[in-house]
Amino acid sequence: MSQWSRRAFLRMGGLTALSWACPSGLLASSRYKTRRVVLVAFAGGVRSRETIETPRNVPNLMRIAEQGIVCPEMQAENVGHYGATLSILTGRTEVLGIRQNERGDHPTLFEYLRKQEELEARQVWLSSSGGVQGLNFAYGNHPDYGPRYGANLISGEGIFNAELGRMIERFGKPKPESKADAAALDQLAGSLRSFEAGGAVANDRVTAQRLERYILDELSGETARLTGPGAEDAKTLQVATKMLALFRPPVLGIRLINADVAHGSYNNYVEVIRRNDAELGKLFDVIASDPEMRETTTLMILPEFGRNRDLNQRNGLDHGDGSEELHRVSLVAWGPDFRRGATLREMHRTIDVCPTVCELFGAKAPLAKGRVMRRLFV
Amino acid sequence: MSRSPQDTTPEPEAALDLRLRRRLFFDLFGRSPLAEERRRFGILPWDRLLTALIGRADFWSAWYETELFYFLLLDNFRPTTERLVTLPQRLHAGEVDVRHAIQEIVGSQFFNARNPGPDTFVSVLWEQLLGRVVQDDPRLLARGKRMYDGERLTLFGRAGQSQADLVRLTVEQPEFASFYLQRTHRRLAGATRGPRQAKPEGERFAEDPRQFKDILVGWLNAPAYRESTKPRLKTDEMFLRGLFVDVLGRLPDYDEVRNLRNAIQAFADPTPIRNVLTRLILGSPERSWDGGADAEWVRSTFDHLLGRSPEAEELEGFLSAVTQRNEPRRLVVQALVTSREYQYY
CATH class of the missing domain: 1.10.3130 (serine acetyltransferase, domain 1)
Structure with a gap:
């Protein structure tokens, strides 16, 4: 386990975090050993040719694969980043525009699990790259689900960056609330009439205050100083690792995107893959070195789709040639309920991931079109 | 302030409370009114208030920011050329209309950089301007990509041979007018227009995009907007x-x-x-x-x-x-x- 995370975990109130992590609902009686799922959309369009077919690019992914199971025949239908990533989360092929900044119509696995498992917002997290569009992954527009069952989404690039640092310099870093001020604010807030309007994911007051403290602590921290190709994804993975330490959530999604630099540069694309692999290794080490997490955590990693077979005129790789390299990707899965050291050659689909994750919790994804990948299981 | 839908008597101006005027500022300018604006506009009748606000130069600045956000032309992709930076002023002066302004935005190097390569460019262009599901017609998508690459061919029944032609032919589609109005109405009023209302408005806009301001005033004058009391989450x-x-x-x-x-x-x-x-x-x-x-x-x-x-x-x-x-x-x-x-x- 890396030094920061053990310290951070203790500093952030490990016992409280542990008590928050206790499963409720169906999970407590699930027939599987899994009590936590970390799902990594290693996205941005990543071919198997640069990952599991070139192990030197991804030593950490290979390390996970050797202890888990690899499915190199995952079919991706949609080849727009937004719709394709959402398809992984909803379990059905989502036809959404590449730059469409609206939510999908179907529930995500976060919503299925929060609703059926009676999970609190603090127990379901998504750490996402990809700017404003990324917020839409937290929940969809389905009337039976939506924001009250959405994931707690955090975008590291949005919050921990030089621009915000400049604003802090201009206005001055906000000081933590004094006890007297906090009490006065509570009293004033208590005088206000109740107001219910819905429309956003809402944390309980204690969680919101912990997040405020985390934001203030981290504003000048290491994450804010990451730069270079893939820095956004690196922040996303670091924030995810911290959320894992802070809340030990039963569900943690991670969405990466920087591999899409491939449009303009093949070399930068490979560099991003290597950097993401290094951060993924740190996340895996945190899980594997924690006795409780090691025995109860499932990790699933896959891109949303691959890339074209041939380089474009800029020595980059687009995504739209309809080739097998574009539509066929690899899933690496590791956890207490999965086979170890195996390769599953059967064809599956990226939309099978959502119902498979739900199955691990003893839940269903009734609107998903994918199927549970039973051959993954021991 | 909520009134019965059957009540057709004119609403007293005094009953148009602060909240509605405040909401109008959020919808048109993306913010609450400044103190001086509260004083000046708090006493104007509603129809004059609409005309006054929509006639201001900063109405177009807010429009421009909304469109850049819609096309996700943010941060490194934000337009910096003189021509695009002055678009709000040119809209205010009536030198360009809304359709032409959008054509300039999506025909710019910034939209091109945001959506690199023919696959992405053509897909995003038609998704964001026409509301199309491009996967439904792969042959049309392929033709669009060929025009993007410089091949002379016919698209939507008209000839073209460049990326600029592709953009022009797209904004001249009747679908562009109806889709643009629908997304604007949804942003302002939180709902899409019914087909009976949307069709004539779309035809009006397609024929003369300068009608946009009148169409907008009509929406904001309608009871559906004025009588809605449901709080909306601020963006x-x-x-x-x-x-x-x-x-x-x-x-x-x-x-x-x-x-x-x-x-x-x-x-x-x-x-x-x-x-x-x-x-x-x-x-x-x-x-x-x-x-x-x-x-x-x-x-x-x-x-x-x-x-x-x-x-x-x-x-x-x-x-x-x-x-x-x-x-x-x-x-x-x-x-x-x-x-x-x-x-x-």
């Missing part, structure tokens, strides 16, 4: 711009919006980061919170920040805080701008 930019206006009494500059916007959009539950940013701005030396507070100050602060007067219990609670416990004004403002109600308009 992150609305929250941010409104906070600057409400707390500092001024508009944020571009750097402030850009640098804070990304932070505020970083959470599905916006409350924690909004609270942090609120404390950041409340702590600014730009604004002093000295001075005593009385019932009138509490009432006007409620009006100013929430667009309503305090209820009796609220007034009592806040008054006892400022008069008996001597809580500073800053905390009163903080309590209101960190309230759940303040997240809505």
Whole structure:
């Protein structure tokens, strides 16, 4: 386990975090050993040719694969980043525009699990790259689900960056609330009439205050100083690792995107893959070195789709040639309920991931079109 | 202020409360009104208020920012050329219309850089301008990509041979007019238009895009807009711009919006980061919170920040805080701008 995370975990109130992590609902009686799922959309369009077919690019992914199971025949239908990533989360092929900044119509696995498992917002997290569009992954527009069952989404690039640092310099870093001020604010807030309007994911007051403290602590921290190709994804993975330490959530999604630099540069694309692999290794080490997490955590990693077979005129790789390299990707899965050291050659689909994750919790994804990948299981 | 749908008698102007006028500012300018605007526009009849606000130059600045956000031309992709930067002024002067302005935006190097390569460019162009599912017609998509690459061919029944032609042919499609109006109406009124209303409006706009302002005034004059009392969640930019206006009494500059916007959009539950940013701005030396507070100050602060007067219990609670416990004004403002109600308009 890396030094920061053990310290951070203790500093952030490990016992409280542990008590928050206790499963409720169906999970407590699930027939599987899994009590936590970390799902990594290693996205941005990543071919198997640069990952599991070139192990030197991804030593950490290979390390996970050797202890888990690899499915190199995952079919991706949609080849727009937004719709394709959402398809992984909803379990059905989502036809959404590449730059469409609206939510999908179907529930995500976060919503299925929060609703059926009676999970609190603090127990379901998504750490996402990809700017404003990324917020839409937290929940969809389905009337039976939506924001009250959405994931707690955090975008590291949005919050921990030089621009915000400049604003802090201009206005001055906000000081933590004094006890007297906090009490006065509570009293004033208590005088206000109740107001219910819905429309956003809402944390309980204690969680919101912990997040405020985390934001203030981290504003000048290491994450804010990451730069270079893939820095956004690196922040996303670091924030995810911290959320894992802070809340030990039963569900943690991670969405990466920087591999899409491939449009303009093949070399930068490979560099991003290597950097993401290094951060993924740190996340895996945190899980594997924690006795409780090691025995109860499932990790699933896959891109949303691959890339074209041939380089474009800029020595980059687009995504739209309809080739097998574009539509066929690899899933690496590791956890207490999965086979170890195996390769599953059967064809599956990226939309099978959502119902498979739900199955691990003893839940269903009734609107998903994918199927549970039973051959993954021991 | 809610009225029965059967009640067709004209609504007294006095009944058009502060909240509706405040909402109009959020919908047109993405922020609450400045103090001077509250004074000037609070007394105008509704139809004159609409004409006055839509006739302002900053109406087009807000329109431009909304469109850049829609096309996700943000940060490194934000247009910097003189021609695009002056688009709001040219719209205000009537030198270009809305359709032409959108053609300029999507025909720019910035939209091209945001959507690199023929696959992405053509897909995004038709998804965002026509609302099409491009996968439904792969042959048309292939033809669009060939025109993007410079091949001379016919698309939508008309000839072209370049990326610029592709954009022009797209905005000239009747679908462009109806799709643009629908997304604009949805943003303003929270719902799409029924086909009976949308069709003639789309035809009107397609024939003469300068009709856009009249169409907009018609929407904002309609009972559906004026009588809707359902609170709507402020977008992150609305929250941010409104906070600057409400707390500092001024508009944020571009750097402030850009640098804070990304932070505020970083959470599905916006409350924690909004609270942090609120404390950041409340702590600014730009604004002093000295001075005593009385019932009138509490009432006007409620009006100013929430667009309503305090209820009796609220007034009592806040008054006892400022008069008996001597809580500073800053905390009163903080309590209101960190309230759940303040997240809505």
